[in-house]
Amino acid sequence: MAWSLDYLYAGLVSLLVGLDRTAVLQLLISRPIVAAPLTGWVLGDFPLGLQAGTLLELLWLGRLPVGAAIPPDDTQIAVGGTALALVMGAQAGAEGLPMLLLCLLVALPLGKCGQIFDHLARKGNGRLLIRAEQELTWQRPAAATRFHLLGLGFFALASLGTYLGIILSGSLLLPWLAPYLLAKVGDAAPWLALAFPLVGTAVFLGALRNRRILVLYLLAFLLVYFLREGF
Amino acid sequence: MLPLRVRLRILLRLPLLQASWNYERMQSLGVLYVLYPALRFIYRDEDLVLACRRHLEYFNSHPFMAGPILGTTLALEEERSLHAEGSLDVGEFKGMIMAPFAAMGDAFFWGGLRPLSAALALLLAAAGFWWAPLAFLLLFNLPHGWALIAGLHGGYRYGPGMIERVQRYRLPDLAVRCKEGTALLLGALSAVLVADTLRGAEAATAWGPCALLPVLLLGGLARLGVSTLILILLMSAALLVFFG
Numbered sequence: 001m002a003w004s005l006d007y008l009y010a011g012l013v014s015l016l017v018g019l020d021r022t023a024v025l026q027l028l029i030s031r032p033i034v035a036a037p038l039t040g041w042v043l044g045d046f047p048l049g050l051q052a053g054t055l056l057e058l059l060w061l062g063r064l065p066v067g068a069a070i071p072p073d074d075t076q077i078a079v080g081g082t083a084l085a086l087v088m089g090a091q092a093g094a095e096g097l098p099m100l101l102l103c104l105l106v107a108l109p110l111g112k113c114g115q116i117f118d119h120l121a122r123k124g125n126g127r128l129l130i131r132a133e134q135e136l137t138w139q140r141p142a143a144a145t146r147f148h149l150l151g152l153g154f155f156a157l158a159s160l161g162t163y164l165g166i167i168l169s170g171s172l173l174l175p176w177l178a179p180y181l182l183a184k185v186g187d188a189a190p191w192l193a194l195a196f197p198l199v200g201t202a203v204f205l206g207a208l209r210n211r212r213i214l215v216l217y218l219l220a221f222l223l224v225y226f227l228r229e230g231f
Numbered sequence: 232m233l234p235l236r237v238r239l240r241i242l243l244r245l246p247l248l249q250a251s252w253n254y255e256r257m258q259s260l261g262v263l264y265v266l267y268p269a270l271r272f273i274y275r276d277e278d279l280v281l282a283c284r285r286h287l288e289y290f291n292s293h294p295f296m297a298g299p300i301l302g303t304t305l306a307l308e309e310e311r312s313l314h315a316e317g318s319l320d321v322g323e324f325k326g327m328i329m330a331p332f333a334a335m336g337d338a339f340f341w342g343g344l345r346p347l348s349a350a351l352a353l354l355l356a357a358a359g360f361w362w363a364p365l366a367f368l369l370l371f372n373l374p375h376g377w378a379l380i381a382g383l384h385g386g387y388r389y390g391p392g393m394i395e396r397v398q399r400y401r402l403p404d405l406a407v408r409c410k411e412g413t414a415l416l417l418g419a420l421s422a423v424l425v426a427d428t429l430r431g432a433e434a435a436t437a438w439g440p441c442a443l444l445p446v447l448l449l450g451g452l453a454r455l456g457v458s459t460l461i462l463i464l465l466m467s468a469a470l471l472v473f474f475g
Contacts, residue, residue, distance in 0.1 A: 207453060
């Protein structure tokens, strides 16, 4: 039952990095470039985690966590996708980039449920505010401030809920999808691995709507490409 | 003057500002939690409850810019407790400053520094440096930590004069420079990845610049409102049909 321990360890990582997303510190260990390698390191394959992080990092980089806006949960996609690739890959004897890409493609749509759980956590926190106001009415200010820390519990549950959603759905879907898709993903793996950062870059540049920045991107691409490959 | 241990407790509580973020009043309960050690030091009994009520009102700003805002709030609360004439109303100050500081913080930290740090880390990872995630954390968190610590300290020390000091850093201009730097790094990253992929596939390197076409096309679709998820799934499906 080593796989269940692996999912448990990855769950602890998901909790830690999930709290960093909004509730605590915001050191950005919740970004895929950190969360996925951390998961890989905990499960014994740091390079695969780093690869997952580099594939996912740019996809929602342009979505700002501003005000009431909740971006898709790329943190749990990174943790869940990496954990699925390592655990299910070891079970099926299909490790490496093709399995990782298949797991990420399965995990990507499931990350949308992270927005729902996050929304529920913020609704739950609204009830804590009401309780804190009641405590102030009863002249107990210290008790009022304690309700603030209970909000960590809601955010932690939201992170774990998303992680479990990805792991459970992935565990059901992957054994069914892998026989049909794994060979095809393997053939297209280098191009898929290129598509992830290019789509992320395109979305980032598109969101900026700035011609000068687009020109800088094009010039940097052409300069570096021809310096490497020769004119 | 607030003792150092009280100010340290506030500094340690500051990273938890958003722990109870909610739709009704956003960070208000967090503000009360952060400021409570100081309020308890300054006020007693009924005055303490009134001060707590004052800080449970709507508050929303960028979490890293809360340092200078709450530092200044502490200075104003101290002034108020001494019944200093002409001192700025605490609630009025917070209401006046939270939105402009939020805009500056969002533009610089989320819109400028975060993409720049990520692009640099991705370029390092593409070059084979395993410590790329650590570089990302270091580059982002040096200004982040500085904003929290120096912001809280400066806000308390200079009071409302802190606003002018923050403005001197021209954060919106810095954000634009960061975005330009990000574009350059992403251009270099895309070029490296395209060149490596073509070499791996033993394809002619002359095809490389053609990768710019899908980037421009996908960027146009994103601008029209097509979601990132749809774009990556469609692109992956197309590649699986073509190469798989």
